[in-house]
Amino acid sequence: MSVDHRIFAPAKINLFLHVGGRGPDGYHALQSLVAFAGVGDWVEADPRMDAVTLEVTGPQRNAIGEDAENLVLRAAKVLRDYLPARSRTGIGAALRLEKILPVASGIGGGSSDAAAALLLLNQLWNLRLTPKDLEPIALNLGSDVPVCLRRRPQWMSGRGEQLADGPQLPPFWYVLVNPGMPVPTGEVFARLQARRGAEPVLAPKGFPDASALVDWLVGLNNDLEEPARAIAPQIGSVLNAIAQTHGCLLARMSGSGGTCFGLFAEAEAAQEAASLVERLEMGWWVRAAPQYNESGPDLKRPG
Ligand code: C5P
DSSP states (O other), rough: OOOOOOOEEEEEEEEEEEEEEETTSSSSEEEEEEEEEEEEEEEEEEEEOOOOOEEEEEETTGGGGGGHHHHHHHHHHHHHSSSGGGOOTTOOEEEEEOOOOOOSSOHHHHHHHHHHHHHHHHHHHTTTOOOHHHHHHHHHHHHHEEEEHHHHHEEEEEEETTEEEEOOOOOOOEEEEEEEEEOHHHHHTOOOOOOOOOOOOOOBBBSSSHHHHHHHHOOOOOOHHHHHHHHHHHHHHHHHHHHHTTEEEEEEOOOSOOOEEESSSHHHHHHHHHHHHHHOOSSSSEEEEEEOOSSSSOHHHHH
């Protein structure tokens, strides 16, 4: 079997995110429909003697804090411990992370990188861990890491560890916009006041088109939007800018922010909206990207 040395780490989008009570472990119960976008980071790994190293490249490399960097390295180190002690000698990896997604921005950049590193090194080191084996390892690295192992639409509940295949999503496009200010997840949860609760949300099995998906999503919410806007008021301007573009069906924040997304039925409208928002605010990070599905034809480098 051939071993891949390079893997895509797609952006994670919370199409809605409802928050319930805080458990004794300090984590809130969630209910979310998570999907992925065809824009993301890239993780590469080559065998190396003994050590695990990481080199960061790409347009967002300067924004990467020690946390995100540590998440990829920690993923590698915990996985290495799964090798029997006697075969660990001499095993290592030279990891490269091409950082394209903004850091601490609600679209799972660090989580998706860590999940990608787990998937890649499981192959490279021939560990043969199953997806079920990898999930608890992923959860230890962060609440969003398990869902990022799946890379296709998922219902997410509990702290983030309860996952089930989501409904069939129609083709659609995202416009992702980040105002450039990292928003720490813990702080957003700490400021949470109003919440919808983490009760399961009923959904159709599938949606005939993007408008039908949006008709369903408008009745739902991202409960973290309000506290995130209190920390980073620019999020309000980002949402307005996206909502005003031609063809935008819905504008919402993802995760704990500050990245917001617009949903579009057509690629052309999404690309035009992205260039318009980019011209409007030069300092914002803006990308148009299709819905991404691991089982789809789109495994290779998007765009
Ligand atoms: O799991 P992760 O390290 O990504 O979580 C970061 C912080 O976000 C946690 O320390 C916690 O304050 C908050 N959080 C939460 N409930 C969740 C997920 C995260 O309160 N389900």
